[in-house]
Amino acid sequence: MREFRLPTDRLVLRDWRGDADWKAFFRHTNTEAVMQWLGGVLDGDGMAMQRARVEACEAGHGHCFWLVERLADGGHLAGEVLGFCGLKRADAPGSSITGEMEIGWRFRSDAWGKGYAREAAEAAMDAGFTRFGAEQIHAITVIDNAASWRLMERLGMQRREDLDYQDMRYDPPWRDNIIWTMKRADWEALDSNATSGRGYD
Numbered sequence: 001m002r003e004f005r006l007p008t009d010r011l012v013l014r015d016w017r018g019d020a021d022w023k024a025f026f027r028h029t030n031t032e033a034v035m036q037w038l039g040g041v042l043d044g045d046g047m048a049m050q051r052a053r054v055e056a057c058e059a060g061h062g063h064c065f066w067l068v069e070r071l072a073d074g075g076h077l078a079g080e081v082l083g084f085c086g087l088k089r090a091d092a093p094g095s096s097i098t099g100e101m102e103i104g105w106r107f108r109s110d111a112w113g114k115g116y117a118r119e120a121a122e123a124a125m126d127a128g129f130t131r132f133g134a135e136q137i138h139a140i141t142v143i144d145n146a147a148s149w150r151l152m153e154r155l156g157m158q159r160r161e162d163l164d165y166q167d168m169r170y171d172p173p174w175r176d177n178i179i180w181t182m183k184r185a186d187w188e189a190l191d192s193n194a195t196s197g198r199g200y201d
Contacts, residue, residue: 004066008123011116013066013085015058021067022051024081028108037145038106039174057088063132064088065104068120070111083107085120087128090138096165097179101134105151117151125155129184138163139180144173152180156190 006013016022026047035041042050057064065086069079085105090097103124107117128134139157141148149159163179 004063006066006123006127007071008119010071011082011120011123012069012071013120013123014069016054016067021081022047025067025084028081029083029106031109033109034106037142037148037174039170054084057091061089065106066124068105068107068116070116081108082111082116085117085124087124087132087134087137090140092140092167092169092177094165094168095177096163097138097140101128101132101137103128103137103139112147118154121151121155125182125187129187134184136181136183139182140177141180142174142176143178149178149180155182156186157182158186 003015003017004013005015026042029035030042030047032041054064063086065084065088068082068085070082083106085107086103088102088104090100090102092098103121105117105121105124111117125137128137138160139148139152139155141152143149157180160179160181163181165177165179166175167177168175
């Protein structure tokens with residue numbers, strides 16, 4: 001099967017290629033700063049379980065969270081692993097959006113504040129509607145993860161308090177999940193700057 005590859009101005013979202021990708025991803029993102037609102041730093045079993053979930057998701061649906069690499073940008077070398085971003089079918093126990101398209105991202109802390117997450121998320125969102133036929137796409141975070149839900153706002157997503165739910169696998173502050181949604185019609189109604197030229201702040 002041909003590798004999925006989605007380039008943006010400064011990034012490429014692509015399929016995982018094996019151990020080297022996962023080692024680089026966890027080395028850069030399995031840190032206290034990055035995992036603060038994601039259940040905490042993973043141990044070896046946790047990392048193995050996350051990899052297995054992503055690989056099973058990709059095998060079952062043809063896509064999941066893609067690896068994000070930086071292209072040559074501002075003196076940085078091409079090929080640096082920055083994190084992941086992509087689309088999956090929501091499947092958390094007790095989820096209010098089970099089976100719906102979910103967008104997610106995770107970036108290393110030294111990539112924060114540079115607009116990479118927004119750039120990747122806009123590309124993934126567009127692919128969700130244009131390539132994968134989604135009618136709506138949801139995003140999940142916890143209320144205290146302000147950086148995450150503010151990005152959801154900047155993407156044009158709408159807060160859906162009616163879909164909030166508790167993920168009982170976790171203790172507070174990771175238990176109470178809040179939902180944001182983008183509908184296809186709203187995405188299509190955005191002007192041409194929605195996926196290019198808006199700036200990645």
